[in-house]
Amino acid sequence: MKYYGDLRSIITALDEMGDIMHVHREVDGDFEPSAITRRSYEIQSPAPLFHKVAGVAPGFRLFGAPAALSSRSDMPYARVAMSLGLAPESTGPEIIEALSAARFKPGIPPVRVESAQAECQQNILRGAEANLDRFPIPFAHDKDGGRYANTWGTLIVKTPDGKWVNWSIARVMKVDGKRMVGLIVPSQHIGQIWTQWVARGEPMPYALVQGPAPAISCVSGIPIPANADEADYIGTLAGEPVPVVKAISLDLDVPATAEIVIEGHVSIERDYQEGPYGEYGGYLGEGSSAQPTFHVETITHRHDPIWPMSITGRPTDESHTLWAMGLAADALTYLREAELPIKTTWIPEDSTVHWLLVVMPENWRERLPGVSSEALTQRIGEVLFKTDAMVFIPKVYVVDDDFDPTNLREVVWALSTRVHPVGRRAVFEDQRVIRLPQCYDEAEYVAGKGAKVVFDTLQTKRHLHASFAQGYPEEVRQRILDNWPE
Template sequence: MIRFGELRRYLDTLEALGDLHRVTRPVSADLEAAAISRLSCERQSPAPLFENVEGVAPGFRLLGAPAALSAAPGRPLARVALSVGLPAETTAAELVDHLARTRDVQPVPPRLVAREDALCKQNVLLGDDATLDRFPVPRVHEFDGGPYANTWGIIVARTPDGRWTNWSIARIMLIDGKHMTGLVIPAQHIGMIWQEWVKIGEPMPYALVQGGDPAIPFVGGVPLPPGVDEAGYIGALHGEPVDVVRCETVDLEVPAGAEIVIEGHLSVGRDAREGPFGEFAGYGSTETSMQPVYTVEAITHRDDPIWPLVAEGRPVDEFHTVTGVGQAAEVLAELRAAGLPVTTAWSPLRAASHWMVVTVPQDWRERLPHVDSAELTHRIGKVLSESHSGRATAATFVLDDDIDPADDTDLLWALATRIHPLNRADAWYGFVHPLLNCYTHEERAAQSGPIVFHDGLLPAPGEGRLPHSSFAQAYPEHIRRRVLEHWDD
């Protein structure tokens, strides 16, 4: 396992892979840094580190595309794998399996360290000095409602009774140097905890953490079950505790290696208009909503702090590599817990987290006697239709594991040739994610609609299954070996 403990050691590793580009010319935080980050995602270029940001003190930096697809040859998931402590060459199936298995590992609680040992306490700003005006808060898209103070940081929040401490990612828009507002959706964990504070009529203490060990924002984007502390899951992921330190003004602990920590309280009411913002489906929203207000009461930061930036939009960016991978891991864990034979699950990155693929092993019929493909697909649908992660995608395709769902060429061929244009599908009605663009406006507003499970399983051997006409399967081994030996000729 690889554990970085802080953002800068991770960046050193990316640089050694040729996957980090230091941008030393002056760059504006108003759209320009985000535009470079967006293009780097679309071209699968090295992550840009902006070392000369206009309008802020020297040394204040921005980092774009911190967990997007990698430019390292043959290692497209390097940033994602490294973020959770795995080697750069880790495959999609290995990555999802590792995350799913960690669900069953005993959590490792965080370790409290002294204030003087915490890098995030190198600079402490209180009172009037605690203002975001001194930081390079980026404006991400031209049509956004304002600069966005959070696209890749975690919000630390705790229930009033202290039973659950949640680290999660949600977008937060800058109002002014002392105030922010952001999405607080009731079905999401931040919304669940906020509602508990609303019930007792008190503003919710929060800490917004930018930077730190790359596993922290990654796990903050994974849809773990309600009540699970992300800090303990990260400890289990690494096999050792996360170092945390007490905040200055609120009763919370934050990762000690963070780059920037913003502290304060979240208002009881929905007092400010948030949005619009370019979302993960690849479209710019025109809608706004009333959301609670984050008041800034203290800021601590490292010397020469780095503010991470995600230029969310068309795939592939961090939403797809992190939330999509996290959802796949949860789906895999839930199906295995239900005793169903599943090889892997994968949210195809270029499908913008709207699809899920579940593959099953070739011997699934032996494991489930007297069960046909329709019944297996139905059983998978029943499990996932009752889970948050299962309902977070609109369509799930059940396929044999003779294809790699993370290989777009493999997957497109399988979907085109194995999915019936009308039949062999099971629809389950209920909650749907309001940001999935494939639904109607009415369905998104009501957060209700169908999720569909497609049976793409092949017939049993000897019952109409056709052989593959590919190089790997249509020729005997001695012919394939001879072809490969002489390929350069």
């Protein structure tokens, strides 16, 4: 296990594993980097690193698919695992256990270093020089409302009283060299903090950090409890404090090893149209909405900076790996806190964060005497649908542990044979709905409410599988394996 303290060190490690695709020819600054990155997701190729982008100064680079599935079939979650300081061969459930376990450990606060020690402040741009046009920001999809300046960067904000510092990922669209517009959802943590600044009538200071230590990007994109500082949680995962430096123009601390830091203030009104944007559900966006403007005042960056990007869409990208694991870890944490004997939770990548599997151990009835599967299903829904993270997930499946929930072929087999056509489910009406999940109708989006469901697929009696593992005597299986292939 190794913790990577900056983006460059993990790129080097992935390169040594054969999981980096170096693109040395010049690519256009509009769609080509995004299209290459999108194809890399869909064919599960190495992550593309673009060394020469038209229209920007030599040395500026783009890095795509930073936490997607690895091209190494023997360690598919290596990019996520290594980003979090775990072994590259870690399984999905092992990553989820690590994310959940860290929430019960004391946080390790960040440590501030001097500006001279902070790589992110090797170059300081102020005034007219602090301009986004100098950076390689491509269009993510050809139907998007503009170039998206943030798809994998960390937004840092804090409450006016300074008691809560939030590090998060939210999409932010470039307007011009000095302005961006970002999606701020009131229920999300950045939305809660922005609302406090609006109540004071003051623009919210922000720092947009591109290319920090990979664990920072990952944790910024997963749910942890409100009023908890992501920096402390990252320190727990890393086993050491995150080095930070005071921003040049703001009272905010930013990761010292980051590639690029954009500093400024967010307007107190929703004064510019944001979107559309092709989102994680796998469809190109339609329409836009009024969102706050992010004014650009100061930019700092390392020499020859690297701008990372996540090009969301059909599986499998960072939304379906890292974010899905974070949501599953959040669900696992709350279910275990409710004293339910959950073995693991999992969101299949190909469900685009629309399914959650809650996996029960074989002895769950012994551990919950007198509780029926129907009552268990109801209780799971009651726990989950009170949490903020579950606003994204409309369908939950309570399943046995006699198949591999991370193997989509086995998931499809189990669900297709065990989901009852009309019964054995708990429906929860009038649940909170936002526009990002794709399965609701317009009236439900407008109302902000819709149904969610928990399917009870638990078997009253476990059936043996007609498979190689369960359909033949052990000595026959071993003899076949010893002579395979003949």
